[in-house]
Amino acid sequence: MRDEPTILHVDLDAFFASVEQRDKPSLRGKPVVVGGVGGRGVVSTASYEARAFGVHSAMSMAEARRRCPNAAFLSGRFHAYRESSERVMGLLRGISPLVEPLSLDEAFVDLAAAGLADTSVRGVSAFARELKDRVTEVTDGLTGSVGIGTSKFIAKIASDLDKPDGLVVVAPGMERDLIRPMQVTVIPGVGPSTAEALRRIGVHTVAELEEVSAEELVRVAGRAHGSTLYQLARAEDDRLVVAEREAKSISVEDTYDTDHVDRRILAALVDRQAVKLAERLRRSKVSGRTVTLKVRLHDFSTHTRSATLPGPTDDARTITRIARTLLTEVDTSGGVRLLGVGVSGLADWIQEDLFADSPEAAPTEFDEETSATLASLGRRQDWSPGMDVEHDEHGRGWVWGSGRGVVTVRFETAGTPPGRVLSLPTDDPALRPWRPAPPDAADVSPGSGS
DNA sequence: TCTGGGGTCCTAGGACCC
DNA sequence: TCTGGGGTCCTAGGACCC
Numbered sequence: 265m266r267d268e269p270t271i272l273h274v275d276l277d278a279f280f281a282s283v284e285q286r287d288k289p290s291l292r293g294k295p296v297v298v299g300g301v302g303g304r305g306v307v308s309t310a311s312y313e314a315r316a317f318g319v320h321s322a323m324s325m326a327e328a329r330r331r332c333p334n335a336a337f338l339s340g341r342f343h344a345y346r347e348s349s350e351r352v353m354g355l356l357r358g359i360s361p362l363v364e365p366l367s368l369d370e371a372f373v374d375l376a377a378a379g380l381a382d383t384s385v386r387g388v389s390a391f392a393r394e395l396k397d398r399v400t401e402v403t404d405g406l407t408g409s410v411g412i413g414t415s416k417f418i419a420k421i422a423s424d425l426d427k428p429d430g431l432v433v434v435a436p437g438m439e440r441d442l443i444r445p446m447q448v449t450v451i452p453g454v455g456p457s458t459a460e461a462l463r464r465i466g467v468h469t470v471a472e473l474e475e476v477s478a479e480e481l482v483r484v485a486g487r488a489h490g491s492t493l494y495q496l497a498r499a500e501d502d503r504l505v506v507a508e509r510e511a512k513s514i515s516v517e518d519t520y521d522t523d524h525v526d527r528r529i530l531a532a533l534v535d536r537q538a539v540k541l542a543e544r545l546r547r548s549k550v551s552g553r554t555v556t557l558k559v560r561l562h563d564f565s566t567h568t569r570s571a572t573l574p575g576p577t578d579d580a581r582t583i584t585r586i587a588r589t590l591l592t593e594v595d596t597s598g599g600v601r602l603l604g605v606g607v608s609g610l611a612d613w614i615q616e617d618l619f620a621d622s623p624e625a626a627p628t629e630f631d632e633e634t635s636a637t638l639a640s641l642g643r644r645q646d647w648s649p650g651m652d653v654e655h656d657e658h659g660r661g662w663v664w665g666s667g668r669g670v671v672t673v674r675f676e677t678a679g680t681p682p683g684r685v686l687s688l689p690t691d692d693p694a695l696r697p698w699r700p701a702p703p704d705a706a707d708v709s710p711g712s713g714s
Numbered sequence: 715t716c717t718g719g720g721g722t723c724c725t726a727g728g729a730c731c732c
Numbered sequence: 733t734c735t736g737g738g739g740t741c742c743t744a745g746g747a748c749c750c
Binding site: 299300302303304305306307308322323324325326327329330367453486487488489511512513514515516517518519564602604606 | 716718722
């Protein structure tokens, strides 16, 4: 909480729909709905003309069609959105070194770092009016709503108060008066579940929330969430504007028009997603250690299974094999409506870049040499789960680690760059000759490898 | 023709280590 | 001869945001 209103929040109005109306004059003044056009799509953005019919984001596309049959229903052109977004973010970064994008259409700007001469309410208001004009200029006609306050929390609430094309500056000292009459759902982090929990203890407004002790809020909402609620109810918010945020995970997911049951089809769909994911990892020049498979079943229940490798990977084949193995751990017999594959535990993977251009860098198939390596490993007969760093007798590859049904083998052969890791499900046919011996025959007990 | 796709953060339990 | 306590990593699920 600062003593001057120097945190600014910009929110582009009905962003996706506005870009469509800008680029297609025939859509101007008409209801436009952007979202998933498949049978199970939902609304991303509705133009203000469509909102008048009760269409709003997150509503099912089917419901939107019912409410506003004459709207234009569009699936979205993300290149165009990204392009306009980048222009706005570029403009903001010219103003202040501290710009924190929240999504394509939203950002915080720290005006204290912008070197403004006058940071009074009057000064920042004049500044914001100019900024709004420049947003419209660089985007060829889009408008944004701006909120300014002494904290992120207040700035964000302010930008929402006068949409579209709004500008609200909350004067220092007025924060608590502003939020007291509001519903608790204005607090970021209070969604349907928390709102219901609060309703059960008789809390609907921020003023009522203020009356609840910190201990009670922790009991109702959990440790971290409860104490945040206690502070935000009093408009206490010291969160900084953070310019550079590293991604923590990357994922791909798809909802299908009809549920899938066939395991071979499910496996093929997972393959496709793994390849797409690997492409995105390489494009972003990162790799990750933990692969997660997400499965949403016919009843909308969602299940995840994950496996962590000893080292990071961006290899499509590796991700595919793990994801497929994870798929076998989920009961999909009732039908699957969504599949997703993601990678987390991201790291820069410099070794990968060194070899990115050499065609032989990636062992995407089991070539003869690889198979030979696996076979030679197989003859050792002394590997057990949990064991790591076991050379084969030719020094060409070794078991690096294992976990949750996945064995990771590291290769160092003529065609394989250092650091390349290949992971295989423990039931992979290629490993069959040297799978761990049954417990009664083994002279090492599983899990006690080293 | 209920309920997207991309993310973030939190919780809780168990394994493991010192 | 009967049971520690803290820290970290991993996994699964859930709430939430745009």
